[in-house]
Amino acid sequence: MRKLLCVALCAALTLSLNVPSLASELPAEMETAAKYLSQRGIMVGNQNGDMQLEAGLTRAQLAAVLTRLHGNPEHVQADQAFYTGQCKFPDVPEWARLYVGYCYANNLMVGYDTGAFGTDDGVTPAVACTVVLRYIDLPDTEWDYTTACQTALDLGLASAEVAVKAEVTRGDLAVMLYRALGNIDASSEHQGETLSRNADGSINPPADGSQYIPRVGDVIRCDDGTNYTITDVSRWDKNMFASGPIGALPEPTCDWSLLEQPGLPNIEVRHWQNETGNHLRVLNLYETRRMLYTLYNAIGDSSTTWENGAPKLTSKGNQLVHINLGFSENLAYQMFWPWRESEVIKVFNGIPGTYSMQAWDVYKDGQFLHTEYQIRIN
Template sequence: MNKWTRMLCAGAALAAALTVSAFAADFTECAEHLDDMGLFRGTEQGYELDRAPTRAEAAAMLVRLLGKEEEAGRLAYDAPFTDLQEWEKPYVQYLYENGLTTGATETTFEPEEQCTAQMYAAFLLRALGYTEADGDFVYADSSRFASRIGLYDPATVNEADFLRDHVVAASYTALSISPKGTDDTLLARLAAAGAVEEPAAAPYQELFQAYNRYLDATSKMDGLTALSVGQELRVDAGTFVMTCEEQTAIDLGAPAMLTDRTVTLSAEQAGEKTFTAESYTANGFRYLRQDGTKSRRALTNGQMQLAFEGYARVPVALIDSVSVSGQSYTIGYNQAGLARLDSVLEAAQSAVGALGDLEIEGFTVVQEASDGLIQAQEVRFGFAADGISGQVESRMTLQGVDNQVTVSAPANLEQYPLVK
């Protein structure tokens, strides 16, 4: 595969994967936003987002999100835990006094032990007014409940390798959510209580207001069991052009995905070439039949997750703006959102060959919503690498949902030879 063909294929991969992905991101901006509002602090080594959080750090974060840090600082320590440093005592005392923690044992809190995604989900749920005592959730199921209400998302929280990076993403997300039984966001409540100064909260409140309008307009997306999408894609590199038309059906329960595509490559000196392909993704493999040739390739869990999240809502921790015009929502990605492209590029380059340094600029994502669904999505961006530059334009349209969609596996999958 020559250089320009690889470039066009990489552009197609980027356009197809520009929405939510399961790859890691760097949520430094979320940490900075929380720091601006007095809700997160680093250490002598900075934010240290690349290490696991401790139980003591999680306790401090919960007290801040409850807007009770000042009150906690005035408490006398009489909790039974004997293994706390002085800075940790006010936070743990507040949680103990208010029935929000019972410690690790009767006399220890184990402040330096790792805080898991499950544990932090429970802390955030309590900050939002949900309790085990009221039957809102059970601790063993806290991560799943956090996902249900929009706190956790695979694009922002890695439950298997939970880091401070994910703590700040989830905490920032929590600020955009309304506590149980209320209409205002958690941030609005903290600002009203004086726990966050109004000038510091104002720009984020404005963003969250627009973002929650976007969530309301697309409220049925998370409940889908299946969907089918059509896509028209054009990658224009001047003397080289690729167009692609494809139909994709996705069973989110199985999960399984079937895609039929027709790709046309044209170049001034080489003429035009069209090929067709069918791909089926399920059970940890992608099965490909292209112009009569069959193959299958094993996928990692992350690659499988990415494959099924190409047409979805964007988490608030990945964006820095939402502008609304009628039923159209233009999403502006923050650095964490942009950094996702690096991971997508790694996947694309492993599939189509090395491309050199690929630069992406000026991209926009516009989603059109009605009847609670994302009815269409447009993606545009420019790219440059290895002396080639161009533009990518993609439009995806929703064609069916749930029982309107059928995903049938191709026959004789065992006959697809495995490639590495």
């Protein structure tokens, strides 16, 4: 069964190198995922049947889900005395000892150095992505714990919003497992993007932080209700300062989960016409994430803002660096294009403060001009 599911997933990935994450339909998908997993006995609700999708996911609950996902129910039940005995952690309640023991015996989960399991601790995105990637077992994909979130993003198993959370919810895990079990839509003709289309065929750019690569003939629905047709993308990833793709998003060089986790702003598609031409500006959430992740790593690389594996704090216990994704139009900012990591690092330079940043795709008369990166410090 597991091999068939892995084959199904690989087939989906073959059709689309970077599968869309469908986060624009997340609530509906979450309900569908929960029903799918419930019918298969992988994830269960409380005594009233409530799946509690918006509730936090504990490590004990994760162990229960992993046991049902990996283990043959008859085998687990027959050997429950053995697996319960494998649970040596003093903080695990009786109901969870079978599941924790199974996961420990099969190297699916381990405890802390203190000897505790952390039964009621929340599950970070890195942990959730790690266990899901281990399950689908893709031998041709290189990843480790530090790159698990980005790998899950690249495979369409997790959304950008989930990847930057401090802890995942039960619903987040349900969606990840649902997709890992082969329920991925690989029909999009665009790679690496989450698009929805209107009745007239126009495109709504992805609102979840996944990548949208414009193509000639794409018709973008604007915030003012009009449609804007793209006629020239020759400057995409190619201009007088750069040639070739930017590359993947930055990978963590420090523990990003310890830093502020600003939510992605709402997608904006601004359209106007004047004597200079027909203009369009699209808030590029994917490239905004590139700026955010670059700043995260810069914070971790600076002795002014990072110490002993964690962000430095003020005497009141606050972090030295605060982050906003977006800012008011009337505020001054520094702007650059094309993408250069050094520009963000130069602005940061280890200086504590509040950083605001965003990226916009700029079009004129149907032609893509450039992606504009904006950053300021207060």
